[in-house]
Amino acid sequence: MINKIPYLGVFTAGAIILSYIETIIPFYFGIPGVKLGLTNIMILIILYLTGTKDAFLVSIVRIILTGFLFTNFYSLLYSLAGGIVSLIVMSLLKRTNRFSIIGVSVAGGIFHNAAQILIAIFVVETASIAYYLPILIISGVVTGMLIGILGKILVPRVRAVIVR
Secondary structure (H helix, E strand, O other): OOOOHHHHHHHHHHHHHHHHHHHHOOOOOOOOOOOOOOOHHHHHHHHHHOOHHHHHHHHHHHHHHHHHHHOOHHHHHHHHHHHHHHHHHHHHHHHHOOOOHHHHHHHHHHHHHHHHHHHHHHHHOOHHHHHHHHHHHHHHHHHHHHHHHHHHHHHHHHHHHHHO
16 A cells, blocks of 8 residues: 555545444444444454554544534543544454454454443443443444454455555
């Protein structure tokens, strides 16, 4: 890849569009706060194609822009916590070469939700909402698997297009 800046711009725009889609077409699973996390597919692709620094940059830019465009301060705070923690975990696991892209994505989904619960505990000033963590861990596993499967399919295809 000669100049990755245009690609990172496209991935950032794609992540913002996917975030907007999740905002206007809620995928309601009967559990408040559970989302598909479609934007994570873009972060996963960047993590595997160009590395942690680029994935971190796109993730932070996407979270801040979508926070100002589509949500409120608290959603922005939860997204930042979840995004940063999940990206750190995914990056560390990827670096070990012991996990598939699906495993990395599942871990990202779990830690994203765990970080959001920790922030919620501080915001509402009670640990009683920790009861919700098992539900969010299960949803992180399921959505992480779906995003990981998409990543397994898309990373080689996007790599082939970028390398041309």
